[in-house]
Amino acid sequence: MIFVTEDLGEKPQEEMVEDKRSPQLKHRIKQTPMKAVVDKTADKAAERGLRLVLVSSYRNSKTCPVHGEEMSFPLGSKTGLCPRGHWVHRDVAAVLNIMRRAAERLEPRYAEAVKRALSAVDVKALGEWSRSALEAERVSQTKRPAVLARASPMTPVHEGGGRGCR
Numbered sequence: 606m607i608f609v610t611e612d613l614g615e616k617p618q619e620e621m622v623e624d625k626r627s628p629q630l631k632h633r634i635k636q637t638p639m640k641a642v643v644d645k646t647a648d649k650a651a652e653r654g655l656r657l658v659l660v661s662s663y664r665n666s667k668t669c670p671v672h673g674e675e676m677s678f679p680l681g682s683k684t685g686l687c688p689r690g691h692w693v694h695r696d697v698a699a700v701l702n703i704m705r706r707a708a709e710r711l712e713p714r715y716a717e718a719v720k721r722a723l724s725a726v727d728v729k730a731l732g733e734w735s736r737s738a739l740e741a742e743r744v745s746q747t748k749r750p751a752v753l754a755r756a757s758p759m760t761p762v763h764e765g766g767g768r769g770c771r
């Protein structure tokens with residue numbers, strides 16, 4: 606088994622909040638220890654003799670995984686428009702581009718398998734996966750109020766009894 610993730614650098618949260626407008630969302634992202642999660646995963650993988658491949662995080666979610674062209678985001682940050690005229694959800698693009706980058710780092714027999722799988726991906730598949738990603742987001746958003754009620758990131762420190770929210 607091989608794990609693949611983006612090489613996040615030292616301050617991934619700072620980059621992730623750059624294009625986020627909601628202060629609540631910015632706060633939640635900054636409170637999430639992304640680097641610690643990746644480091645922990647690397648430790649656990651090493652303990653078990655599994656491999657963790659880190660790849661560049663450059664433009665994975667902004668590049669069309671079929672055509673390799675830079676996408677624009679005229680309707681918001683979720684879904685990108687390829688210059689060739691089709692839409693791709695940014696998470697779908699990211700996963701496929703990360704796989705392609707990982708393939709460059711693997712031994713030939715693994716690399717070939719990954720490349721063969723990626724070459725089967727077409728615009729139609731991208732459309733179907735993008736719709737599924739949007740649907741999954743809708744489902745998780747309808748469940749979110751319960752999570753917010755338990756631990757609201759916006760509870761002010763002076764009123765919330767010092768939740769440690771800084």
Ligand SMILES: [Zn+2]
Pocket residue numbers: 669670671672673674687688689690691
């Ligand atoms: Zn495209």
